[in-house]
Structure formats: C-alpha cells, structure tokens
Amino acid sequence: MDDSISRPGPSRRQLLGMIGTLAGSAAMYTAMTKLGHAQESSYRGPIQLQGDPNGATVLVLGAGLAGMTAALELRNAGYNVQILEYREKAGGRNWSLRRGDTYTELGGFTQNIQFDEGHYFNPGPWRIPYHHHAVLDYCRRLGVQLEPFIQVNHNAYLHSTKAFDGKPQRFRHIMNDFHGHVAELLSKSVQQNALNAAATQEDTEILLEALREWGALDENMRYVQSEHTSEFRGFAKDPGGGLTAVPEPSQPLAASDILKSGLWSRLANGNLYEFQMPMFQPVGGMDQIGLAFQRELQDIITFNAKVTELRQDENGVTASWIDARNGGETRTATADWCVCTIPFSVMTQIPNNLSSGMNAAISALPYAASVKFGLQMSRRFWEEDEAIFGGITYTDLPISLISYPSTGYNQGGKGVLLGGYSWGTYAYEFTAMSPEERVRRAVEFGAQIHPQYNEAFETGASVGWHRVPWTLGCYGVWTEETRAEHYRTAAEIDGRVVMAGEHISYIPAWMEGAILSALDATTRLHQRVVNG
Amino acid sequence: MPHPARITRFALALVLGGGLATGLVAQDNDPDPEDLEQAINEEAPIVAFADPGRFVAEDGEALYNSICAGCHMPDGQGAVGAGAYPALAGNPMIEFPEYPVQVVIHGQNAMPAFGGYLDDAQVAAVVNYIRTNLGNSYTEDPATPEMASETR
Numbered sequence: 001m002d003d004s005i006s007r008p009g010p011s012r013r014q015l016l017g018m019i020g021t022l023a024g025s026a027a028m029y030t031a032m033t034k035l036g037h038a039q040e041s042s043y044r045g046p047i048q049l050q051g052d053p054n055g056a057t058v059l060v061l062g063a064g065l066a067g068m069t070a071a072l073e074l075r076n077a078g079y080n081v082q083i084l085e086y087r088e089k090a091g092g093r094n095w096s097l098r099r100g101d102t103y104t105e106l107g108g109f110t111q112n113i114q115f116d117e118g119h120y121f122n123p124g125p126w127r128i129p130y131h132h133h134a135v136l137d138y139c140r141r142l143g144v145q146l147e148p149f150i151q152v153n154h155n156a157y158l159h160s161t162k163a164f165d166g167k168p169q170r171f172r173h174i175m176n177d178f179h180g181h182v183a184e185l186l187s188k189s190v191q192q193n194a195l196n197a198a199a200t201q202e203d204t205e206i207l208l209e210a211l212r213e214w215g216a217l218d219e220n221m222r223y224v225q226s227e228h229t230s231e232f233r234g235f236a237k238d239p240g241g242g243l244t245a246v247p248e249p250s251q252p253l254a255a256s257d258i259l260k261s262g263l264w265s266r267l268a269n270g271n272l273y274e275f276q277m278p279m280f281q282p283v284g285g286m287d288q289i290g291l292a293f294q295r296e297l298q299d300i301i302t303f304n305a306k307v308t309e310l311r312q313d314e315n316g317v318t319a320s321w322i323d324a325r326n327g328g329e330t331r332t333a334t335a336d337w338c339v340c341t342i343p344f345s346v347m348t349q350i351p352n353n354l355s356s357g358m359n360a361a362i363s364a365l366p367y368a369a370s371v372k373f374g375l376q377m378s379r380r381f382w383e384e385d386e387a388i389f390g391g392i393t394y395t396d397l398p399i400s401l402i403s404y405p406s407t408g409y410n411q412g413g414k415g416v417l418l419g420g421y422s423w424g425t426y427a428y429e430f431t432a433m434s435p436e437e438r439v440r441r442a443v444e445f446g447a448q449i450h451p452q453y454n455e456a457f458e459t460g461a462s463v464g465w466h467r468v469p470w471t472l473g474c475y476g477v478w479t480e481e482t483r484a485e486h487y488r489t490a491a492e493i494d495g496r497v498v499m500a501g502e503h504i505s506y507i508p509a510w511m512e513g514a515i516l517s518a519l520d521a522t523t524r525l526h527q528r529v530v531n532g
Numbered sequence: 533m534p535h536p537a538r539i540t541r542f543a544l545a546l547v548l549g550g551g552l553a554t555g556l557v558a559q560d561n562d563p564d565p566e567d568l569e570q571a572i573n574e575e576a577p578i579v580a581f582a583d584p585g586r587f588v589a590e591d592g593e594a595l596y597n598s599i600c601a602g603c604h605m606p607d608g609q610g611a612v613g614a615g616a617y618p619a620l621a622g623n624p625m626i627e628f629p630e631y632p633v634q635v636v637i638h639g640q641n642a643m644p645a646f647g648g649y650l651d652d653a654q655v656a657a658v659v660n661y662i663r664t665n666l667g668n669s670y671t672e673d674p675a676t677p678e679m680a681s682e683t684r
Contacts, residue, residue, distance in 0.1 A: 324614070345641070346614045425585065432600070468613075
C-alpha cells in the first residue's frame with residue numbers, strides 16, 4: 001500500500017488501525033479462546049448413566065447449578081444422594097434479588113431489597129448464549145420459560161467521557177459510519193491496485209462491490225450524507241406521512257472523530273461467540289433455573305450447613321458441618337462418594353485429607369473481583385425518551401455499562417436497570433465501599449449518560465462479589481500456566497471426591513461451565529462405581 | 533486522561549454503611565461508640581476510579597480503604613462466611629514486612645495478586661499502613677520499594 005491517501009482525514013496509519021479493528025473481533029475471539037471463555041459447549045443431550053450403582057451413596061457439597069445437576073443425574077441413575085448447602089436457599093451464583101429479599105454481605109452490611117413487585121436484579125449470571133446447550137436443555141426439561149435477552153441494540157449508546165464532549169453516541173451511528181469510512185478508504189486502496197498481489201481482477205471487482213454495499217457507499221465509492229446512508233445510520237428526520245413526510249438525511253460523523261473517540265473498540269462485542277444474538281434469559285429472573293432444580297431436589301437438600309472439614313478413607317467420605325447461622329454442635333454427613341462444588345476460594349480454608357496435588361490446585365486459583373448494581377427507576381425513560389428497548393450501553397465510566405431490562409417493553413411503569421457491571425480495579429474500589437455508597441456512585445455515574453436518573457432513581461442494590469459470604473469472589477481465574485499445572489488434577493477423581501463447578505471448566509464464570517463440569521464429573525464417577 | 537477523582541469521606545460511612553438510606557441497614561457490625569467518635573473525627577481519603585488498569589493512590593491509608601477494605605474490612609477485622617478473610621488487625625503474620633509484601637504482590641490462595649496494579653512504592657505504602665494501623669504497631673523494619681522490587 002502506498003501513501004497516496006493524503007487528503008484530510010484518516011492517514012494510512014489510521015486506516016491500518018481501522019482495518020485492524022475490523023479484524024479485531026477475530027483477534028479478540030482468539031484471545032478469549034485462549035483464556036477459555038469462548039469454547040463451544042460440548043453438551044450433546046442428557047447423559048446416560050448405564051449400570052446399577054447398587055445403592056451407593058453420594059454426598060454433594062453445594063446446591064448451585066453444578067451440585068444440583070450432579071445430584072439430579074446421580075439420583076436418576078439410582079444413587080442415594082444428599083446435598084449440603086451453606087445458604088438458606090439453592091441456586092448459588094444463579095441468583096436474583098427482588099422485593100422482600102435480605103442480603104447481608106461480609107462485614108455485616110445488609111440490604112433489604114425494595115424493588116417493586118415483579119422487578120428484579122441478577123447479581124450473577126444474566127444472559128444465556130444460544131450455544132450453551134446444557135443450560136438450554138435443563139431449562140427445557142425443568143420447565144423454565146425463556147425470553148430473548150437483548151445484547152446488541154443499535155439504538156443504545158457507546159459513551160466515552162473523553163470523546164464527543166462526553167455525549168453518548170448511538171451505536172448505529174458509530175457502527176455504520178465506521179463501516180462507511182473504512183469501506184471508502186479501503187476501496188481507494190483497492191482501486192490503486194494495492195492488493196494486486198492478493199487478488200485477481202475479478203476478485204477486486206467483487207470486493208469493490210462488497211465494500212459499496214457493506215459501507216453504504218455512493219456510486220463514486222464515497223460515504224456521504226444521503227438518504228442511502230441514512231437508511232443505515234438513521235435519519236435526521238424520519239420519513240413520515242402526509243405533509244410532514246419528507247425525510248431529512250443525517251450527517252455522518254467524521255472519520256477522524258470516530259477514530260479518536262475509541263468508541264469503535266466496542267463494536268465487536270456483539271460479534272463475540274458468547275455474545276452473539278439471540279441470547280436468552282429466564283422469564284422472571286435468572287434464579288428461576290436454580291429454583292427449578294430446587295423443586296426437583298427439595299427433599300435431599302440440607303440448607304444452612306457450613307462444611308468445616310472433609311475427610312476420606314478407603315470406606316467413604318465424611319463431611320463435618322455446623323449450622324451456618326447459629327453454629328452449635330458439629331454434625332457429620334457420610335457417603336461412599338462426594339461431589340464437591342464448594343468454590344476453591346472457600347475450599348482453601350476447609351481442613352481436608354485430599355491429595356497434596358489437589359490441595360495445590362485448590363490454592364492456585366484466585367477469585368476475580370466483580371460488581372453489579374440494580375437500580376429501580378420510577379419510569380422507563382430509556383424507552384419513553386430515547387427509544388432504547390433492552391440492550392446495553394457501554395461506557396468508559398467506572399460502571400462500564402448500563403443494561404436495560406429485556407422484558408416488559410413499551411408499557412410504561414417502572415424498570416430496574418443493570419446500573420453497572422465492572423471488573424478489575426473499579427470492581428475492587430466499588431467492593432470496598434458500603435452498599436449504599438456503591439449505589440450512590442452508580443447513580444451519579446449513570447446520570448452522566450441519562451440525566452433522567454436524577455429524577456427517576458428510587459432504590460438500588462449492589463453486589464460486590466468479593467463480599468459474597470459463600471463465594472469470596474466472582475469466579476476462579478485460571479491462567480495458561482496454572483491450567484497447565486493444576487487443571488487436570490483439579491478435575492480428576494481424588495480418592496472418593498470429585499470437584500465440579502464453573503472453576504472445573506473451560507467456560508469459567510458461565511452456568512454452562514458449571515453444568516458441563518458436573519456432567520463430566522458424574523459420568524466419570526459413575527464409571528468408577530460400576531466398573532470398580 | 534480523566535482527572536483523578538479525589539474523594540474525601542468519613543470513615544464512618546464505611547463502618548456504618550447502609551444505616552443512612554432506605555433499604556440499607558447495617559447489622560452485625562455495631563461499632564463501639566468510642567470507635568464511632570474516632571471514626572467521625574478521622575477523614576479517610578479515598579482515591580477511586582481514576583484508572584481502569586491500576587490504582588493511583590500513593591498514600592497507604594487511601595490504598596487500604598479503596599482496595600483491601602473490600603475483603604479485610606474497613607477496620608481490618610476480616611470477615612467470616614462459608615470461608616473467611618483473615619483479620620489484619622492484631623495479625624502476627626505481618627510483624628515482618630516480607631510476608632505481606634509477598635502476598636500483596638503475588639496473591640495467596642483465593643486472594644488475587646495486586647503486583648500488576650501497584651508500583652513498588654504503593655506496595656510498601658499499603659504494607660506499612662496495615663503494619664502500623666488497624667491496631668498494629670509494627671513500626672520497626674518498614675517495607676521499602678526496594679523490597680517490593682526484589683519480591684516481584
């Protein structure tokens with residue numbers, strides 16, 4: 001490529017940067033795959049545990065999705081199963097907060113949830129990819145009704161405090177203008193035979209036609225203000241009826257403004273495998289999945305049981321536990337086998353006689369910081385004022401994003417926003433605050449995007465995952481090095497104990513990972529039992 | 533670059549948290565009245581939300597309040613749930629600086645590593661803060677940036 005693109009606007013270096021961004025979704029996908037975040041689910045239908053376990057008993061530690069999946073399948077296969085759960089209810093991180101709930105985080109800070117009836121906030125998982133086959137199948141089998149979750153909304157915002165005077169920009173403007181400018185620049189390069197080595201004459205012609213269509217270019221391969229580009233980015237005045245019918249085309253943003261804004265870096269999010277549309281959510285809150293499992297297993301779960309020790313010998317497994325709220329005498333639960341779904345963050349502190357390799361694995365897994373906010377607004381101003389129906393606004397503010405409810409559209413009334421979902425330093429900083437202070441900050445930040453917060457905010461809740469008493473963090477963070485050293489050991493049956501949970505998966509922090517790990521663990525455990 | 537948001541607030545807000553707003557009520561954490569008075573009189577600086585990639589505060593107390601207090605709690609007493617966060621107050625493990633420097637930089641068990649978020653001076657500052665506050669008075673042999681550098 002030569003340097004002949006010298007007119008005002010993006011330089012060659014900028015063009016390369018833009019093209020790099022277009023390839024970025026693929027590059028990002030590759031990076032995510034390396035971290036194990038974007039693997040396709042290996043689920044191929046309900047597991048078949050053939051063979052008679054001859055009345056073998058299994059103790060399941062933890063009534064989250066992993067523990068309850070294991071319990072359900074093992075009980076169906078003929079095992080005698082019991083579950084110990086630290087909390088007063090099942091579901092684990094599959095969790096929704098709604099009116100009447102009380103949540104006390106570590107440190108004793110208690111939130112009495114005040115959302116109106118019918119509204120909720122998911123502190124943990126909140127969306128289900130179409131390829132998380134196991135979650136979808138269990139929802140189907142357990143009667144959990146799903147509805148679409150809007151991940152990509154062209155009318156939501158991309159926002160940077162450092163660009164466009166801090167004014168949020170519509171996703172459709174940034175996306176279409178970015179595509180248009182890239183198409184125009186690239187077409188010039190193509191016409192100057194810059195791609196000679198890589199393309200035949202015929203390919204070049206097809207490529208030019210593709211760029212024209214994809215970028216909404218005119219007959220001169222220009223991306224300009226026109227009815228045509230407005231059909232992509234939206235009009236200044238929409239086509240109407242009668243005497244006011246004439247549309248007014250909108251003015252595209254300047255290429256250099258988009259480049260400098262950095263907002264293009266958010267465009268590929270919805271292209272990621274795990275965020276592609278359609279996504280789903282259970283009707284009525286994510287905890288409907290946990291509750292559906294709980295209905296099946298109610299009679300075998302002991303709640304409020306805090307495990308204090310785990311021992312095994314040639315005869316079986318013994319877990320010691322105390323009442324999680326009132327302490328008191330130590331009780332024991334015994335079984336032939338154990339599926340342990342207690343997060344490693346907690347397992348590091350439970351005395352045990354697991355192998356030294358397993359304990360090394362347990363000690364090798366730090367848990368991530370993450371924070372989320374649910375903010376109830378007196379009216380759905382994002383719909384009424386801004387025509388945003390579901391979806392996500394991304395921002396460089398410490399709240400990282402605002403997600404609009406993917407339900408109850410266009411009927412007026414109230415709504416609970418996901419008022420932020422942050423990781424890293426911002427999550428640590430939020431977590432170190434009181435719940436009240438966190439919510440106050442989230443409202444303050446959100447009001448920079450939606451000034452309506454100032455009059456519409458009613459009540460909020462927040463969860464900083466390091467302060468969640470039963471996980472001490474959001475999810476287990478493997479690195480390539482720790483996976484190579486410890487993952488297999490962590491997943492293998494250790495005597496009579498096998499671990500399961502999102503941390504024993506290549507889909508960490510996702511419900512699918514928890515369920516798949518439980519299915520894999522129960523399958524291997526069953527083979528051990530029936531084959532000796 | 534965003535201007536660092538330097539926010540000063542009362543330590544009391546951290547201790548009592550929710551009691552001040554509808555729907556948020558502090559429990560199980562009733563502080564001693566004398567502690568409260570002390571907390572009211574001490575303004576704890578918090579430097580938050582300045583950079584998504586690192587912590588910017590340089591002062592040990594500010595670093596403690598904006599990071600460590602999330603788990604080890606504002607008063608350093610730790611917390612107990614299904615698992616526990618160890619108390620830093622009165623903890624003999626921090627008598628010598630090398631151990632806390634190591635833990636802050638590399639993490640330990642479920643505790644994440646903070647070496648990537650803090651420079652050497654910040655590591656020394658926050659370690660010295662916990663060793664000389666929160667009821668601790670390990671004033672001898674302070675942690676140094678050089679010590680942090682060698683630990684990385």
